Amino acid sequence: MRRFAIVTGFGLLMVIGGAVPGLAQEAELDSWFERAKGAEFSGRQFVVCETPDGERSEFVTLSQMDGVLVVDAGSGQSVISRGELYDLAADGTVLASTFDGHSPWSLDSRYEVSDGATVTVLGRQADVVNVLEGELVRLELAFDQTTGAVLRSVSFNGDGSVYCTSSFLSFSEDAVMGAMPVAQTTAAIVPLEAQGVLPDTLAGFGRRDTFVGPAGSVAGFYSDGIFSFTVLATDRAINIAGLAQSTAVSFGDDTYQRVFLAGRTLYSWTTRDGGFVLLGDQPLDLQEAVLAELPEPGRANLIKRFWRRLFG
Amino acid sequence: MSHSGELLSAYLDGELTKAEELNVVGHLETCTRCQTELGDSHEARAMVRALPILDMPTWVTSGVASSPVELPVRRRPLAWAAAAAAAAFVLVVGFATFVATPPAIEITFTEISNTLRLPASQDGLPPGARAVVIARSSDGIAE
Numbered sequence: 001m002r003r004f005a006i007v008t009g010f011g012l013l014m015v016i017g018g019a020v021p022g023l024a025q026e027a028e029l030d031s032w033f034e035r036a037k038g039a040e041f042s043g044r045q046f047v048v049c050e051t052p053d054g055e056r057s058e059f060v061t062l063s064q065m066d067g068v069l070v071v072d073a074g075s076g077q078s079v080i081s082r083g084e085l086y087d088l089a090a091d092g093t094v095l096a097s098t099f100d101g102h103s104p105w106s107l108d109s110r111y112e113v114s115d116g117a118t119v120t121v122l123g124r125q126a127d128v129v130n131v132l133e134g135e136l137v138r139l140e141l142a143f144d145q146t147t148g149a150v151l152r153s154v155s156f157n158g159d160g161s162v163y164c165t166s167s168f169l170s171f172s173e174d175a176v177m178g179a180m181p182v183a184q185t186t187a188a189i190v191p192l193e194a195q196g197v198l199p200d201t202l203a204g205f206g207r208r209d210t211f212v213g214p215a216g217s218v219a220g221f222y223s224d225g226i227f228s229f230t231v232l233a234t235d236r237a238i239n240i241a242g243l244a245q246s247t248a249v250s251f252g253d254d255t256y257q258r259v260f261l262a263g264r265t266l267y268s269w270t271t272r273d274g275g276f277v278l279l280g281d282q283p284l285d286l287q288e289a290v291l292a293e294l295p296e297p298g299r300a301n302l303i304k305r306f307w308r309r310l311f312g
Numbered sequence: 313m314s315h316s317g318e319l320l321s322a323y324l325d326g327e328l329t330k331a332e333e334l335n336v337v338g339h340l341e342t343c344t345r346c347q348t349e350l351g352d353s354h355e356a357r358a359m360v361r362a363l364p365i366l367d368m369p370t371w372v373t374s375g376v377a378s379s380p381v382e383l384p385v386r387r388r389p390l391a392w393a394a395a396a397a398a399a400a401f402v403l404v405v406g407f408a409t410f411v412a413t414p415p416a417i418e419i420t421f422t423e424i425s426n427t428l429r430l431p432a433s434q435d436g437l438p439p440g441a442r443a444v445v446i447a448r449s450s451d452g453i454a455e
Binding site: 078080085087097189211213214215216217219221228229230232234235236237238239240241264266275277279280 | 414415416417418419420421422423425426427428429
């Protein structure tokens with residue numbers, strides 16, 4: 001019955017999509033993702049990104065079955081099930097995070113989806129799907145013809161250069177899954193109906209979810225359907241533990257602290273009114289575009305702070 | 313009585329009391345030194361009084377008359393008061409700001425990372441397409 005509903009819905013979207021091209025693009029990509037989400041596999045993946053600070057890479061072991069994804073990056077393990085995230089620390093403790101009320105996935109209208117050639121990845125036949133922004137390929141996906149899993153993905157910067165590549169070094173259709181972990185601690189992410197705290201859109205990314213972030217901050221999850229980032233905003237400066245290896249980077253007159261990781265980039269800065277953190281997987285040019293639309297770094301407004309101190 | 317030039321000067325000016333004057337006169341009768349000093353003082357006064365009185369040059373009087381009248385003695389206290397008030401304001405604001413500046417909040421990278429991983433994991437995207445987002449079980453940053 002569910003399959004019938006999906007097929008019917010997809011067919012309806014395709015009909016509507018004939019009149020609204022954006023919907024057709026979204027429906028086509030969604031169908032690829034839906035199939036990949038149901039894939040069963042295990043394998044070892046290599047993620048590598050070319051950044052201005054040098055190459056960032058990491059090996060990740062993945063297993064997926066029945067909607068549960070187990071991720072192991074070596075120093076810890078995560079189990080991602082729908083609505084729940086379990087972090088298994090090296091000492092055996094388990095932290096579960098839950099999140100309700102998220103917005104559904106959607107693809108921004110600036111993207112177009114284009115089917116590419118058939119390629120061979122790890123000896124397996126894969127269909128290439130390109131997500132384009134105008135003439136620019138932003139994301140290249142290679143879907144395994146047998147399982148539907150994404151065997152390789154490549155994201156591109158605005159100048160056409162490769163930003164990040166994630167590809168399986170080994171792949172098996174046999175998923176190796178252990179028992180679901182039992183959490184000692186559970187943290188619920190609380191959705192917020194915050195209006196005006198964070199912009200609805202940033203450089204073409206829509207604010208999909210707003211919730212209470214760490215230390216009482218306001219967190220906004222933004223996505224354009226391809227790339228995603230989170231913005232944390234507080235009324236105080238933010239110190240991020242372990243961020244000693246960050247470097248200062250300037251865009252124009254604005255200076256930020258930045259850390260490149262394999263697949264993610266983190267920015268932190270202090271404005272006149274508080275602290276901000278940006279963490280996302282978007283390519284380099286989109287990082288700068290997003291920063292340009294957020295409050296700029298600046299020295300504390302002494303008078304304003306004095307006034308707030310006196311009168312709240 | 314000891315020698316006293318101050319009393320001699322006052323004696324010449326007629327400013328001593330009757331008793332003081334008697335003492336000075338009595339001393340002068342026996343002290344040649346004070347007699348000489350008194351004579352010198354008297355002579356010097358006579359010479360000064362004999363100097364002619366000259367009219368002030370016109371370039372001096374005209375310059376003084378045309379110059380704006382400065383009242384530095386009256387303005388200086390105002391300037392100092394303003395400067396002191398400004399300094400006090402800066403100190404008060406600076407101190408209050410220092411006191412008012414709240415401490416920075418501490419957040420671990422894991423906490424930040426979860427704000428991205430969890431929502432991203434629910435939007436239906438598979439690993440691979442979102443590997444760079446959700447396929448992160450641990451942090452690349454040592455804590």
